[in-house]
Amino acid sequence: MFESLPGFREFYPEECSRRNHLFRIFRNVARTFSFREFDAPVLEPLDLYVEKSGEEIVGQLFHFTDKGDRQVALRPELTPSLARMVAARANSLRRPIKWFNVGEHFRYERPQKGRLRAFYQFNADVMGEEDVAADAELIALLVAIFKACGLGANDFRVRLSDRVTWALFLSSLGVSDEQRPSLLDAIDKSERRKPEQTLESIEGAMPGRGEEILSGIEEMKTVSTFDALNERLVSFGEEGERRAGEWAELLQLLESHDAADCIGIDLSIVRGLAYYTGFVYEAFETSVESRALAGGGRYDHLVKKLSGNVDLPAAGFAIGDVTLTDCLDGKKLLPDYIDAPEIFIVAGENERPTALRDVALLRQAGYSSAYTLKRQAFGKQFKEAGRSGAKFAVVYGEQEVLENKVKIKDLSTGAEVSINSSDLLRNLRSLEESGGIAADG
């Protein structure tokens, strides 16, 4: 009754702990890269997404008319909101603007393995810096996050490509600026389509030249070394030479950033969205399933398009939580869920007030502390203490409290020590460091 909606997840404590584990890694690594966290509304004007992605995006959105007659949508992605926020304060924000977000996003799509209607993304963007060093900084961050998750260079691969290289190549074939988008779209989709379909699309854009252009494209897609790439770029003239220099610089920077071991040149990546303008990349698992883990690239004109007046170079990427969690889970890289307090308090009927005062003290000192809420006999309380998974029980018996003492019991060895109650915190700290109470007391 009232089941949750398809494609939406309930996070029981175990799943919530896994989710938060990822969030913690995202935040910690982004902080070391000196990125700042920001957030934007999860509900936005529908036009914000239509302006960026065209009318066809509407079919994938949760959108509606609110009670104030506004067309609104649950955010499918963060970039439009980010562009608005940065543009609004473009004059006062120190550059480069290095921001990240961990937030929920929504798409009305058929739920399937690895794809849900509500999902989290880690987004990182650098704005106000056109230098290739900004692209390198982002890719290094992406790689550092995967490594912090426990993935090794053999577990994933960042496939690096370039819209500028594709543009130069297509120009060399006589493809005009106007024809280019439909060809890039055909290249993007060619991975998931039959060759005949790709040929048809290309033929549609460049009548009579489909076969020739397709074979050129297929040949470009085989490029996987810098030397092979360099050779082609140089053949495109001065602009190609300059771009080859930027590729060399990027690869050198990624080497310095200790990220090169999981990066490969792969021109089959072009990214579906029209607004990318430079280096683009997608990260995949290296397993048979080869799930997509992340994607991003440079989008230098989008801020201008969305803000109308602020022109800011920009680049960024997003990691989704659904496939990453599946991937880490399959490799046993998610931490065990620990549902245990550190301390369990056991007290006699009359000693309960004294014991609860110590519970307050222990909690203020940062110890996760529990006790049986209902009054129960000693035996039952010890049973609960054992069941809780706590390392130590702190025991308040009649005699102890009379003498201002408490007992600390190591629930794994069963050994216990009696101490002055005023020494409780100090003793617990020592026991934590020494690893517990030996069975001989």
Next chain:
Amino acid sequence: MFESLPGFREFYPEECSRRNHLFRIFRNVARTFSFREFDAPVLEPLDLYVEKSGEEIVGQLFHFTDKGDRQVALRPELTPSLARMVAARANSLRRPIKWFNVGEHFRYERPQKGRLRAFYQFNADVMGEEDVAADAELIALLVAIFKACGLGANDFRVRLSDRVTWALFLSSLGVSDEQRPSLLDAIDKSERRKPEQTLESIEGAMPGRGEEILSGIEEMKTVSTFDALNERLVSFGEEGERRAGEWAELLQLLESHDAADCIGIDLSIVRGLAYYTGFVYEAFETSVESRALAGGGRYDHLVKKLSGNVDLPAAGFAIGDVTLTDCLDGKKLLPDYIDAPEIFIVAGENERPTALRDVALLRQAGYSSAYTLKRQAFGKQFKEAGRSGAKFAVVYGEQEVLENKVKIKDLSTGAEVSINSSDLLRNLRSLEESGGIAADG
């Protein structure tokens, strides 16, 4: 252009850092109380809320029909989802179930100071335990969170009341179980209404007895000590005596929990919602504005009502982030926003690869590290380093790198030391502990 929607917030890094500061306190304190974090979808079937709160709730919701023709709503609160989740696993969850959530909620209301259309709440609930100790545990958690925020016993007050006490009192006046809800509703609203309006409501429910009942109610609302309360409860007979015992127990427990100093008996609190069944409370600032900071209580029958078959006693509360942030901000209790890396790297043109390798190392070691992304002259890099707010610059000059050395410069004193580059991490740790490099080197 494309402004964000009214009542929705953009979190620039400074505001995001304040938000996260609150979230951290919520999570840390809840953990010491041995509560587990969970989460539920932000979009749910509309019926879930209608079933709990009645049709009138729909007027306050963001709701719509999705593309699959489902009536859905952005969650205005968490309790219905929680009840569903707990009921679904009632047999396997260890009791008491102590869960919390930090999440966003949505209401379509007129935005005003302290009230937005999208807001965060901390929710904590104990399920499966009817003992008053569960109520005490929750109120102690509420108080501990406010204290961890830096609020003192003079800054806020938890006003404690009881639906059972009100039911006994109203019964003693001859009010039937059926008439009670409308009287409780009148009492709840009496704080915000003219006396004539309250009188009219009471008169509507109990024709001819309005004046008499209103004066009885007004008299009850003056009760502020346990003795005065006890006297009245005892006059209601055996059930009253039992409830007086439970009040005494609750107050004693709150005393033990070190929470009594900011709690007062105040029967004017009844909480608007119909489903509360026992002790209820609201927390307010003690300032002139007396903003409501939190509210909660026991709701023993709601899980059954929402699940249809699972009967679980339950109690819980919620803290909203909007008024709490305003309150802490007014008292200067929010931390300063620090937008600075710990380390800024400065390197010569040819030394950049070596320097970037150390950036990767520093980041892996947890240091927030930055550098000018674009290649720049030494002077400009030092200017950026100073502007960044970093404590230390690590400097890679031509001569240093040739000798496998680096310089660490204390940007506050201007003093610097030259060290072997392999000793960088060790030296930084020492400098952190000693507080920096003295001006004499």
